[in-house]
Every structure is written in structure tokens, then in C-alpha cells.
Amino acid sequence: MSSPTNLHLYILAAPLVAAFVLNLLGRLSRRWVMPLTLGPLVFSTAGSLMLLARVLKEGGFSYTVGNWTPPYGIELLVDPLSAMMLVLISGIALTATFSALPWVEREHPGSEHLFFTLYLILIAGLMGLVLTADAFNLYVLLEITSITTYGLIAMGKGRAPLASFNYIIMGSIGACFYLLGIGYLYILTGSLNMADMAAIIKTLPQGPALATAFAFAIVGLWVKMAFFPLHGWLPNAYSLAPTAAGLLFAPLMTKVTIYLMIRVILNVFTPEYVFYSHPLVQSGVVWAAAIAIVCASSLALGQRDLRRMLTYILIAEVGYMVGGFWLANSQGMTGAILHIFNDAVMTLCLFLAAAAIASRTGSLSFDNLKGLYRTMPVTMAAFTVGAFSIIGVPPTCGFFSKWYLLQGAVQAGQWGFLAALLFSSLVNAIMFFRIIELAYFTDDGEAHHGGHHHGDDHHAPVAEAPLPMLAPLVVTAAALLVIGLGTGPIVSAIRLTLPKFL
Numbered sequence: 001m002s003s004p005t006n007l008h009l010y011i012l013a014a015p016l017v018a019a020f021v022l023n024l025l026g027r028l029s030r031r032w033v034m035p036l037t038l039g040p041l042v043f044s045t046a047g048s049l050m051l052l053a054r055v056l057k058e059g060g061f062s063y064t065v066g067n068w069t070p071p072y073g074i075e076l077l078v079d080p081l082s083a084m085m086l087v088l089i090s091g092i093a094l095t096a097t098f099s100a101l102p103w104v105e106r107e108h109p110g111s112e113h114l115f116f117t118l119y120l121i122l123i124a125g126l127m128g129l130v131l132t133a134d135a136f137n138l139y140v141l142l143e144i145t146s147i148t149t150y151g152l153i154a155m156g157k158g159r160a161p162l163a164s165f166n167y168i169i170m171g172s173i174g175a176c177f178y179l180l181g182i183g184y185l186y187i188l189t190g191s192l193n194m195a196d197m198a199a200i201i202k203t204l205p206q207g208p209a210l211a212t213a214f215a216f217a218i219v220g221l222w223v224k225m226a227f228f229p230l231h232g233w234l235p236n237a238y239s240l241a242p243t244a245a246g247l248l249f250a251p252l253m254t255k256v257t258i259y260l261m262i263r264v265i266l267n268v269f270t271p272e273y274v275f276y277s278h279p280l281v282q283s284g285v286v287w288a289a290a291i292a293i294v295c296a297s298s299l300a301l302g303q304r305d306l307r308r309m310l311t312y313i314l315i316a317e318v319g320y321m322v323g324g325f326w327l328a329n330s331q332g333m334t335g336a337i338l339h340i341f342n343d344a345v346m347t348l349c350l351f352l353a354a355a356a357i358a359s360r361t362g363s364l365s366f367d368n369l370k371g372l373y374r375t376m377p378v379t380m381a382a383f384t385v386g387a388f389s390i391i392g393v394p395p396t397c398g399f400f401s402k403w404y405l406l407q408g409a410v411q412a413g414q415w416g417f418l419a420a421l422l423f424s425s426l427v428n429a430i431m432f433f434r435i436i437e438l439a440y441f442t443d444d445g446e447a448h449h450g451g452h453h454h455g456d457d458h459h460a461p462v463a464e465a466p467l468p469m470l471a472p473l474v475v476t477a478a479a480l481l482v483i484g485l486g487t488g489p490i491v492s493a494i495r496l497t498l499p500k501f502l
């Protein structure tokens with residue numbers, strides 16, 4: 001179907017053009033930073049919502065850039081899943097930016113325009129990734145997002161440049177693996193268009209060349225998404241990055257890469273080849289995901305810094321989504337894709353809460369969390385909602401995606417993955433209730449003496465984070481409940497993109 005609208009191009013172009021203009025005008029005056037950052041994101045968010053409504057009503061469509069017919073030209077694909085991802089990226093970016101603006105002003109005075117130039121290019125790259133239907137263009141956009149990420153991390157203090165360098169090494173390895181896989185596919189098919197490649201692959205013998213191409217491409221994406229044990233770069237990169245950058249990285253980077261894995265499997269190699277031609281590989285990946293969940297959750301349990309603990313939870317959540325999709329049944333795939341959206345919002349909520357706490361305490365060490373329910377009640381209430389969603393407490397959205405994943409595991413007979421999901425939820429409950437105990441029952445003066453204060457026994461002045469940090473946190477916490485209660489329509493939209501034989 002030919003495109004009836006160019007709206008998706010305007011959504012993609014808005015942050016990209018704004019980055020160029022901001023880099024010029026931001027040098028002249030800092031007053032340009034806020035409107036040139038927020039304005040394009042407001043436009044992209046509104047446009048994404050309009051595009052999603054149109055796609056759900058009229059169906060998806062493809063768009064050929066420059067009117068060059070595929071497979072020779074670059075094709076963009078707008079279907080329910082990619083339209084939903086556009087809404088997710090633009091909405092998360094807009095919400096995070098409200099909190100990011102004061103942090104950039106505090107951490108990078110005089111360089112705000114440079115920070116947000118990279119920031120907007122990163123957002124445009126993420127949008128391009130979810131739209132492209134060209135395998136090589138996907139590589140180019142993946143590298144654009146990676147390069148901007150390296151730069152943003154390197155703007156952090158202390159050991160952040162070293163963390164960025166380690167990320168460069170691992171990210172380059174992942175990109176090379178993916179590019180090698182696509183190179184093999186190009187030799188086999190003579191095409192880089194995803195739909196064209198999928199049609200040709202169905203006619204090819206299932207030999208070692210095709211298996212090698214698939215292995216390289218998937219392992220490359222696993223490195224990029226920090227799938228355990230290929231996760232070594234992520235904890236330092238995300239915990240040492242500037243606070244404003246972490247607010248964007250944590251909710252989106254791994255989730256978009258998981259979306260790319262799903263897109264490559266569905267639109268290039270096809271589920272028949274990936275899941276049913278190699279059942280041992282399919283089962284092995286589910287077991288690898290189960291191990292990833294258990295190991296990452298255990299590592300999170302040993303952390304004594306809130307943001308670092310959240311990075312290991314993030315790695316465990318990657319195992320949720322990879323394992324869920326590789327269950328290769330409708331319930332598991334639905335749960336994995338739903339968890340992309342739910343986990344993005346949950347992660348944003350917790351990182352916004354961590355940023356708000358850091359703005360008042362200066363550190364996210366557990367020792368600095370004592371008494372926060374009295375001094376920052378709104379922040380900690382939102383944090384509690386985010387924690388309950390990560391644990392999987394209804395009616396938060398985290399419960400519903402975990403429920404689908406559990407059903408998928410039972411349907412597939414993958415009891416190891418089922419046990420890993422339950423183990424992770426239990427560990428998350430232990431970790432977050434430990435923080436709640438510190439923040440509610442303990443104050444700084446009695447932490448080491450076993451004393452407890454309850455309710456109104458201790459009166460401390462309320463000192464919430466500034467409104468630009470607090471407002472997006474409250475909105476995000478409320479969204480966790482709204483998305484949870486509105487799971488039905490989201491699941492219906494997700495199932496429009498799943499293979500019909502599931």
C-alpha cells in the first residue's frame with residue numbers, strides 16, 4: 001500500500017532539523033535551548049499519536065524515500081508496531097527532557113546547546129531505527145545512535161570517559177557482528193530490502209551460510225542490547241553518564257534494540273526459519289535468557305547505589321523480553337512486546353525518581369535514602385509505584401506483561417524461564433522493600449542503632465525536587481496505572497503485528 005501521508009517523515013525530521021538549528025543559535029544565547037529542544041519533541045509526540053490513530057484505523061503502509069522503488073531504494077515501514085514505537089520514543093523523550101533541562105544547566109553550564117544537539121540527533125536516530133525497512137540503513141542508524149550515545153556519556157564526570165571508551169569497544173564489536181551478518185545475507189540474496197530478503201531466504205537451502213548470517217546479526221544486536229553475559233559495558237556507561245543522558249538512555253536504548261531483534265526475526269529471517277527449523281537454538285536462547293535474568297537480578301541485589309542497582313535490573317529486564325519472544329508462541333511474544341512499552345515507562349519512572357532524589361541528597365548511596373518518605377513524600381510515592389510495577393503488582397502495567405510472559409512459559413513448557421521470572425520478581429521485591437524500609441522507617445540519626453520512626457513521630461521539613469523534575473515523575477507514575485488499566489487495546493494492537501499462524 002502506498003503512503004497516504006508524509007507525517008512520519010516530519011516526525012523524524014523535527015528533532016534532526018532542530019539539532020542543527022540549536023547548534024547554531026545555542027552558541028549565541030542560552031534562551032534558544034529550551035524552545036528548540038522541547039518544541040520539536042512536542043510536535044513529534046503529537047504527530048506520533050495522530051499517525052498511530054491513522055494506522056490503527058486504516059492499516060499500515062510503506063514509503064519509498066526519493067521515490068526509488070524497493071529493493072533499490074530505501075523503504076520505510078509504518079505498521080502498528082512501528083507507529084507504537086514512535087509514540088513511545090517521542091513520549092519518553094519529551095517527558096525525560098523536562099527533567100533533563102535543569103540537570104544539563106547544573107552539570108554542563110555553557111555547553112547546553114552541545115549536549116542537546118547530540119540528544120536530539122540520538123532521538124532522531126531512534127525514530128529512524130523503528131521506521132526503516134532496509135537492513136543496511138538499520139546499521140547506519142544504529143551507528144548514529146551509538147556515536148551520539150558515546151559522546152553524551154563522555155560528557156559525564158569522573159570515570160565517565162573511560163566508561164564511554166569501553167562502550168565504544170563493545171558497541172563497535174556488536175556493530176561489526178551485525179554488519180557481517182548483513183554482508184552474508186547480501187551475498188546470498190543480492191538485496192538489502194527486508195521484505196525482498198525474506199522472500200528470497202524462503203527459497204534458499206538452509207545451509208551454514210544462512211545460519212552464519214543469522215548468528216552474526218543476532219549476536220551483534222545482543223551486544224547492543226546488553227543481553228547477559230554481553231552486558232559488561234552497560235552498568236558503568238549508564239551509572240556514570242550525565243544524569244540527563246541517563247534519563248533518555250535507560251528507558252529507550254535497550255528497548256529499541258530489542259524491537260530491532262524482533263523486526264529482523266519477523267521481517268528478514270522469518271519465524272519459520274528461526275524458531276521451527278532450529279528448535280534446539282530456540283530452546284537454548286530461552287534458557288540463556290533465564291540464566292541472564294537470575295544472574296542480573298543477583299548482581300542487582302548486591303549493589304549499594306540506587307542508580308547502579310537499577311542498571312542491573314535493566315539487564316534482567318532484557319532477559320525478560322528476549323526470552324519471552326523466543327518462547328515462539330502468541331502469549332510469550334505478546335508479553336515480550338508489551339514489556340518493551342511497559343518497561344520503558346517503568347524504567348523512566350525509577351530513573352526520574354533517582355534524579356529527583358539526587359538533586360536533593362547529592363548521592364544515590366543507600367545511606368543517603370534514609371528518611372526520604374518524610375522529606376520527599378511525592379517523589380517517594382511515585383518511586384513506590386514504579387517499584388511495584390517492576391515487581392509486578394496489579395494494577396500497574398508491569399503485572400500484565402509479566403502475566404503474558406508467565407502464560408507463554410507455561411504454554412511452551414519452559415519451566416526454567418518460568419522459575420527465573422518468579423525468582424526475579426521475588427528479588428525485586430526484596431530490593432525495593434529494603435529501600436522502602438530505609439526511606440520510611442529509618443532516619444539518618446538512628447540508622448546504625450536499630451531505631452525506627454513511624455508516621456508522625458518524626459517531623460522533617462519537606463524538600464521536594466524542583467517542579468520541572470517532579471512534574472514528569474508524577475505524570476510517569478500515573479501512566480504506569482493508566483497503561484496497566486488500558487492493557488487490552490494495547491495487546492490488540494500488538495497482535496496485529498504477530499505472525500498469523502501463532
